[in-house]
Amino acid sequence: xxxxxxxxxxxxxxxxxxxxxxxxxxxxxxxxxxxxxxxxxxxxxxxxxxxxxxxxxxxxxxxxxxxxxxxxxxxxxxxxxxxxxxxxxxxxxxxxxxxxxxxxxxxxxxxxxxxxxxxxxxxxxxxxxxxxxxxxxxxxxxxxxxxxxxxxxxxxxxxxxxxxxxxxxxxxxxxxxxxxxxxxxxxxxxxxxxxxxxxxxxxxxxxxxxxxxxxxxxxxxxxxxxxxxxxxxxxxxxxxxxxxxxxxxxxxxxxxxxxxxxxxxxxxxxxxxxxxxxxxxxxxxxxxxxxxxxxxxxxxxxxxxxxxxxxxxxxxxxxxxxxxxxxxxxxxxxxxxxxxxxxxxxxxxxxxxxxxxxxxxxxxxxxxx
Amino acid sequence: xxxxxxxxxxxxxxxxxxxxxxxxxxxxxxxxxxxxxxxxxxxxxxxxxxxxxxxxxxxxxxxxxxxxxxxxxxxxxxxxxxxxxxxxx
Ligand code: SF4
Numbered sequence: 001x002x003x004x005x006x007x008x009x010x011x012x013x014x015x016x017x018x019x020x021x022x023x024x025x026x027x028x029x030x031x032x033x034x035x036x037x038x039x040x041x042x043x044x045x046x047x048x049x050x051x052x053x054x055x056x057x058x059x060x061x062x063x064x065x066x067x068x069x070x071x072x073x074x075x076x077x078x079x080x081x082x083x084x085x086x087x088x089x090x091x092x093x094x095x096x097x098x099x100x101x102x103x104x105x106x107x108x109x110x111x112x113x114x115x116x117x118x119x120x121x122x123x124x125x126x127x128x129x130x131x132x133x134x135x136x137x138x139x140x141x142x143x144x145x146x147x148x149x150x151x152x153x154x155x156x157x158x159x160x161x162x163x164x165x166x167x168x169x170x171x172x173x174x175x176x177x178x179x180x181x182x183x184x185x186x187x188x189x190x191x192x193x194x195x196x197x198x199x200x201x202x203x204x205x206x207x208x209x210x211x212x213x214x215x216x217x218x219x220x221x222x223x224x225x226x227x228x229x230x231x232x233x234x235x236x237x238x239x240x241x242x243x244x245x246x247x248x249x250x251x252x253x254x255x256x257x258x259x260x261x262x263x264x265x266x267x268x269x270x271x272x273x274x275x276x277x278x279x280x281x282x283x284x285x286x287x288x289x290x291x292x293x294x295x296x297x298x299x300x301x302x303x304x305x306x307x308x309x310x311x312x313x314x315x316x317x318x319x320x321x322x323x324x325x326x327x328x329x330x331x332x333x334x335x336x337x338x339x340x341x342x343x344x345x346x347x348x349x350x351x352x353x354x355x356x357x358x359x360x361x362x363x364x365x366x367x368x369x
Numbered sequence: 370x371x372x373x374x375x376x377x378x379x380x381x382x383x384x385x386x387x388x389x390x391x392x393x394x395x396x397x398x399x400x401x402x403x404x405x406x407x408x409x410x411x412x413x414x415x416x417x418x419x420x421x422x423x424x425x426x427x428x429x430x431x432x433x434x435x436x437x438x439x440x441x442x443x444x445x446x447x448x449x450x451x452x453x454x455x456x457x458x
Contacts, residue, residue, distance in 0.1 A: 038372045041442060042442065045441075045442045045443075092420070118454075118456075119420065119421065119450075119451045119452075119454035119455050119456075120420045120421025120422070120454075120455050120457060121420060121421070122401060122421050122455070122457035123421070123454075123455065123456050123457050125457065126456060126457040126458065142420075145373075145419055145424070146419065146420055148404055148422070148424075149401075149404075149419065149420045149421065149422040152401060152403055152404070152422065197372070197373050197417070197419065197424070200373075200417065200424050200425050201424065223372065223438055224434070224438055252427070252428065252430075252431050253417070253425065253427055253431060255425075259404060259405075259424065259425055260407065261403075261404060261405075261406065261407045262404045262424070265403075265404070
């Protein structure tokens with residue numbers, strides 16, 4: 001099956017690299033942000049930074065949903081569960097180890113709170129249906145990739161008249177955060193590798209603002225080594241021609257207009273929050289989703305009167321600067337000493353897609369060779 | 370969690386085309402297919418799955434590539450754990 005190996009074909013990879021080297025000039029220095037944790041993972045796994053000319057630099061972006069969750073958010077959700085013995089707290093595995101003020105969801109579980117790991121929002125609804133005397137909270141996270149799934153689950157709860165299921169929404173949007181990063185002082189990013197799977201839902205159009213207003217090219221990319229190299233080539237061609245367009249390299253999966261019915265479903269159930277706090281980035285306008293008032297019955301924030309918890313982050317933790325691309329993960333004072341994947345201080349160390357965890361695991365595995 | 374998992378539709382489970390049985394490397398699970406209804410869904414279609422939902426239809430070629438990618442970057446076990454983890458019915 002030749003086609004499977006197409007994206008790892010050494011000849012094609014070599015050709016793409018040669019083409020990049022041909023176009024780029026010694027005086028160029030391009031800083032390219034890959035917005036998605038999946039891309040960060042691929043770049044490290046396949047050692048792409050080492051293959052590319054030194055004057056192309058990857059800046060690892062904010063595209064890992066647990067990494068950008070403000071500390072406090074998990075605590076707020078857990079607070080409801082630990083205060084009410086009839087509440088079951090459910091979340092994806094990635095959330096389970098996020099450190100909160102009084103520990104992670106896993107720690108809370110050990111202390112007796114009913115915390116359950118799920119793989120789909122529908123699992124949480126199922127738990128609610130099977131436990132009518134309990135209240136089930138879905139601690140929902142994710143970019144636009146995941147928001148439609150939560151939305152359908154809410155619609156399903158409505159259809160089945162399930163009144164003990166509540167969503168604590170932390171859904172976020174990719175374009176506002178990219179804009180906010182570009183608005184930071186001292187920021188120098190020349191172009192973006194756009195996320196592959198969030199773009200399956202939103203398509204190419206929402207990125208136009210990055211290209212038009214900020215004059216930065218965006219190329220939506222697949223996850224294969226060749227995909228990423230081709231995307232870099234497309235970005236560099238644009239940069240050398242003085243262009244800033246949105247292009248799709250991952251055409252075999254992403255359509256220009258996205259998944260129109262998923263977008264409709266998101267819009268039916270969710271509305272923009274005026275502002276949402278992001279870890280290390282502060283409040284960003286219209287960057288997150290909450291349930292529309294029609295669905296207040298299923299909105300944990302409405303039904304449980306959540307007390308806002310703000311947590312002082314460890315003052316040596318430099319997650320924000322890493323997220324903004326101003327520091328490499330291993331330049332953080334805590335990296336590898338105080339903050340490790342087994343004992344994460346910041347969320348970038350929690351998920352395997354977080355930039356710090358990716359760095360750490362990569363350094364660790366190369367040291368063991 | 371953001372790398373979607375390719376699977377093949379082996380059975381449509383309800384008249385409203387909300388659910389289908391999917392096969393991922395021999396493991397069968399129910400997933401929600403409402404998000405791709407507008408594309409028209411039938412048995413033997415390949416789809417990308419994320420948190421229990423099919424996000425879009427893809428070609429068989431793309432599905433096999435994606436499976437291999439998951440394997441290569443060592444995410445295949447996690448992907449199978451996720452698929453096996455869907456408990457809803
Ligand atoms: S090493 Fe830890 S504290 Fe430092 S930036 Fe990374 S996650 Fe944050």
